Every structure is written in structure tokens, then in C-alpha cells.
Amino acid sequence: MRILYLELRRVLRTPVTLKLLITAFIISGIIAYLPISYVHYSYMDSNHKAITVSGIKAIQEKKRLVLQGKLTESKIHTAVNEYQKVTKKYGSIYRGDFPQKVYEEKVFLFINILDRINEVYGSEMKTGRGSYTDKISAHYAAEHFYKRGSYIDKISADYAAKNFYKKCTEHLKKQTSDKNKNIKQQAFNMYKKVNMPFEFIYGYGSSDAADYLLFLIFILIIICTIITAPIFSSEYQTGSDNILRCTKHGRVRFAITKIISAILISSISFSICISTYIVIEDSIFGWDSLETSLQMVSSAVSLPSLSVGEAQMLTVAAGMLSLFAVVSFTLFISSYCKSTTVSLVISIIFCFLPSLISKSVDNNIMNWIRLILPAGGVGVGNGFDYELQNLTFLKFGSHFIWSPYVIIGAAAIAIPLFMTLTVLAYCKHEAA
Template sequence: MMYLYELKKILRRKSTIIAVGVLLIGITLTLVSNINNGYDNSWVDASGKSIYGIKAIEKKKEIMSRWSGLLTQEAIAKVIEKNRQIVNNPKYKTKDGLSNQGYAKTQGFDDIRTLINYSFGGFQSYDDRTVDSLKPKAAERFYTNRIDTLKKWLGRSDIKDMYSKKEKKFFINLAETLKTPLRYSYATGWKILLDSCSSVLYALAIFICVLLAPVFAQEYQCGADSIFLSTKNGKRKAILMKLLSAFTVTSIIYWIFFLGFSGVIFFVFGVDGASAPIQTNDYWKSFYHITNIEAFWRMAVLGYIGCLALGSFTLLLSARLKTSFSSIIVSFLIIMGPALLGQASNSNLVQKIMMVFPYQTLGGNMILMKYQLYEIFGKIFTPFQFLPVEFIVIAIVLVPFTYYGFKKHEVL
């Protein structure tokens, strides 16, 4: 009964209802934008007219699915030749490049065209017209380019000190052992989901902080702490029920919103491409040997663990700072402060320090794109290996500090 009572207290607060409303609006707007206005769901018909929405998604899925299969040297050469025929046709040339009518003929293999641009464009550069200057024979370098450009990048003077020799060897070994030829499949749903994941995770993290900030602080603010801590179970069972209900609500809210958002994307775009490697889904340079569905679940679980850790920290602040507002502000700074500092600073030391802060768990697709490792006692760990352990430990360690912080509070 006490557990259910604490659950209701959290869910019925005005701050919770308002926060849920704001979160729903934000996620709904994100979904509408992805479905109606995104580049990945636009379609250009033979006349050059662009359309968006469900109809465009269906048409694009149909024509892109025709190119599904292994990206062999022959398949890449075919795309290069097909592209050459279109871009060199005077009928489709304009001062700015390719006309809409010309693009309409390339959009079926647009994903593969992008991969070719990544392969031949260098490690940190991208030019949408790189493929236009290639000849079919270049297809034989499609996969070797990925390894060669990585080695060249790691050897640059401004990069070489960022990684140890062991870390560089680790990256190169993963590049060389990636199983090729890769299998391509239409995977726009997964692409949009992975791209949007970070925004959803940040929104959920902030929402959870707002949700949990009053759990202990409200007892101080309304003067109920004197009654609460003087009862038979107030200093033991009731505090445990508060903690348990807080983590229960965090879990329920997180998975409802995260899976709900994902479900809508899958419903509209489909789940095609789940087993395709992420390298064929706009993560050409990623060193992870995983599929789209594996990347999705890794980010989902990592984000959940990060939210639990941030929730645990917010509960500690709620018990110590005694006001909801101050708890929310400090939690927000812990989330956003290191993220902004990490983006603003080019210092290798700062980047290393920022690697252990909570915002790393909310990075979504940035984790797939970054070349980031944790070397501890000579052993190398990826973010998906190190961060879950770190933040599970943090979430657990903070609980007793919260418990005793509220229990030992001196009622005035």
C-alpha cells in the first residue's frame, strides 16, 4: 500500500502532468517532422515535382528496395556507371548540377551513391558530387579506401596524440576485419530512428529529473518531514518505498516513451534493414561490427542506464538540497554542462575527462560515429562496454547516500 501511495504521489503532481504534456508535444513534433518534412521521406516524380509524407515514403521504399543485396565490386561499378549516364546527360544538367528530373532517376540508389561518396571522399570530408567523377573501375577500391583513409587520419599530426598505439591498432584491426561485401537493404526507418535517438534520450533525461526532483524535497517544502520521520516506518520502510517507486516510474516512463516513439517510426517506415550492417546505413566509418537492430538496442539500454543514474543523482539532490527547483537546476547542469564543454573544447585532456560524464549515455548515434575508447589497465573498452558498468555502479552507490541523507535529516 505504501509503495502504491508513493507511486500515485509522483504521478499525480502538477509538475509531472505538465512535464508529460511538454514531452508529448516535443516527441509528437519530432515524429511529424520526420514523417512529413524530412529529406529521407521525400520523393521526386519524373516531372521533377517533390512530394512528402506517407505516399512519398511508400514510393521511395519500393524503388530503393530494388537495389537490395550484396555490395560487391560489380554492384558498386553498376551504380557508378548508372550515375555517370544520368549526370552526363545534357537533358538533366543545370548550372547548379543535376536537375530534379535527373535526381528522380538516381534516388533509387541514393543510399549506395552516398556510401561511394563516403568511400572516395576522405575520412573527414564529404562531397555529394564525388561519385560523379568516378569510373566503374574505381569500384575495386570501394572497401580498401575505408581502411586506407582511416590509417591516414590516425597518422595525422593533430590526431596521432589522441590515441595510444594500442588504440590505433584496435581501430585498424576492426576496419580490416569487417566482413565484406556488405549487404545493403532499404533501412530508412532505422536511419531516422538512430538519428533521432539522441534528442529523445535528452528529452527523457530532463523529464525524469523534473519528475524525481520533488520526491524528497516536497516533504521539506510542505513541512511534512517532521511527521514523516517521526512515524514508525518513516525512517526505514517509507524511504525505501520512495526510492523504489521513483525507479519504477523512471523505468515505466522511459520505456513507454522510447518504445512508443520507435513504434511510430517503424509503423510508418517499416522495419526493413534490421539485419543490415550499420556501415550501409550512413555509418560507413563506424568501427562497430553490428547491425541496425543491434545498434538500436544498445543505444536504448545505454540510455536507460544513463537515465537511472541521473535519476539516482536527482534523488540525492532532492534529499540534500531540500528544494525541487535547485535539484532540477543542478541535474540539468550535470546533463548539459559537460556536453556543451565537450563540444566547445578541442583539448585532448578535456575530451578525456568528458568521456565519463552522464551525457555520454544519451549520445545516441554519436556513439556510433565517434572514435572513442576507454583504456583501463592496458585493456581497451568501447563506450557500449564501459559506460553501462560505470553508470550502473553510480546509480547503485548513490542510493544509500540518498537514504541516509534523508533519514538523518534533523527536523527543525
């Protein structure tokens, strides 16, 4: 314990480490503010003047107005019926000249329900974040923009209400129509466990808070990587490791102590920053909003039977696991390299590599490489939360594995593997 205490004090007293930890906490507060500040709500006051509010006030207004609770047949029937009445009289709700007052009173309270109905009954393309825009041309988007919602115009309220959940299953069939039969079977087995009717409460899931959580996790992992990279290599540069090895516990035990200190500093810092973010977001958006079904805020055919709150906790847990994997990998690189600069550059490159792969190539082999890397569960524009909502299955022989399972499994293997390799590399360096 004495050695561990001294090592922790040595690392924490480093000026760069202190600055990075303070920066991490400040960034957490800034990122927590962003999704709240981006919430806007416009309405007409008693003098018919357009008023726009943002932040906490906008969130409170939306929570007051939006229809919440279980997505029952009666709510679906009412939403479709009201929508059709309004569009018949005023035209598309997405036109710039649509009456603001009418939108507030007749449309806004149903908007989340209408989005799910439109997806289930009308989408002919795969769902998931970004998939619509990936598959349509700019010309098509411009030509059909104001026709959005036309699927709801073509169905009766009775039909929409009675068949919604049946159509969800049919929608999933359409999304998996070009996939292997084993993938289809796994997808349907998972989807059978989804709780129906769906639950919706305006709040965390209705904002960009989940995306910013992923971004914060990635930033924290980068910061912890910078802190961890010099743990071994800095002592190689100064030669102080030769002195330490002359002590009674200056070899294997000392290497293990360094690993433990790096893990402790990283995990405690991560926990404090993520807890700060979550408490701020959930307190302002409402803790009750965490009960919302994942299917109501992403895609109606999201496979896991999870609430928004459960998805949030899983994302944080996967983020912590990815943190341990990245820190373990960085320690291995540090124990192998004699230069802190080389150690840092290699570690940072591997942090960004999964994001670069996801943006450039999409096939089974590259998906395997992307997801089994230490930072496979985090990134810019990709990450565990995105994989939870997608229909990505990776082929392994005759089997197909859902991508979130690959992320968790790979990280669980990487942690002890790279820790062991770190100790071995340190001992090998001793022999050299």
C-alpha cells in the first residue's frame, strides 16, 4: 500500500496531470450545459407575437404540452385523426407558412407519436441514426421535403391504432429482409422481449443528451490516455527505472502497482465527471423521462428491451469498460516504448482509429477490427449507444454476434491481456 500511495502521489503531483483532471471536470460541466441550451420552443403570445424560449424554460414548456404515457390505441387514433384534420385544412406541417398557433395546439403534443407512426407505416429505408440521409439524393430530399408525413395522410385513424404494434414487427422484417436468416431469427427473438405498449415521457431521450454523453466519454478517455502514456516511458527516458529495479519490490510488484494507480486515477476521474453530467441532465430533463422506451426516441424497431435510463446506464458501464481497455493498452505501449512522445502518439491514434474506420469502410472484417479495438465502444459519430440502436451483426464462422456483445466481450478480454503484456514488457525491458 505504501508503494501504491507514493505512486499515486507522484502521478497526481505532475503539473500536466493536475491540469488535465481540472480540464476534464470543466469540460464535463460545459458539455452538460450544451444539450440543455439547444432546446428551443416557439409559441404565439396573447398579442400574436412570436416568442422563442430556450434552455430550462423550453424544457418545462415541452414537458407540459407533449402527450406522455403509454402509447395506447386511443392515443394513436387521436394523433392520426387530429393530424389529418390539420393537414387537410392547412397543408403540410413542415411548410414555413404553417400557422404557429395551430401547430402548438393541434400538432406539437402528438409529434413524437406521429414520428413513430410515420416510420412504421411509411419508411421504405433502413432506420437508425443517419441511415435515411445516407440513402437519398439531395435532389430527392429537396423535392419531397414538404411531403413528409404523407404516409399518415393515407391511412385511417382506426387502421393506424389497431395495427401499429403488428406493423412494428412487419417493419423489422423489412429492415432485415436482406440479411442472413440467422440474423433475422436473433433480431426477432430479441424484439419479442420489447415491452409493449411503448412508454414516452418527454425529457432526456428527446434531446441530444445521449449523443453528448458519448462525446464526453470519448473526451475523458482521451484525457486519461494522455495521463497514462508517460507512466513507464517517462522513467525509461530519465533512467530512474534502473534505480527502482534495485529495490526489493521494484520489478513485477512495482509494475502492478503502476497499473493499479493508473486504473484508479482514470476510473475515479471518469466516475466523477460522468456522474456530474448525468445528475445535471437527469435533474433538468426529469428523472421520470428515463422510463421512456428506447423505441420511442430512436427507432420503433430498436432491438433491446430497454428504457432510456437503462440504455444510459449501459452506455456508462460500457464506457467504463472501454476506459479500462484503453488505459490497459496505453500502459502496454508505455511499457514498450522508450519515448513518451511515441507512446502518446500511438495511443491517441488507436483511440481515433475506430471512428476513422466507421467513416470509411463498412464490411464484416472492418467492423470486427473496429469493434475489437480497445476504443471500439467509443468514438466520434459511433459508440456503444449507437450500436444498441442499430441492426449490426458480425459474422463469426457460421454464427452472427450482435455488435454491442462484441464491444463488451472484446473489452473484457483486452483488459487482462494488456495488463499481463504490460508486466511482461516491463520485465523484458529490465533484462535489456
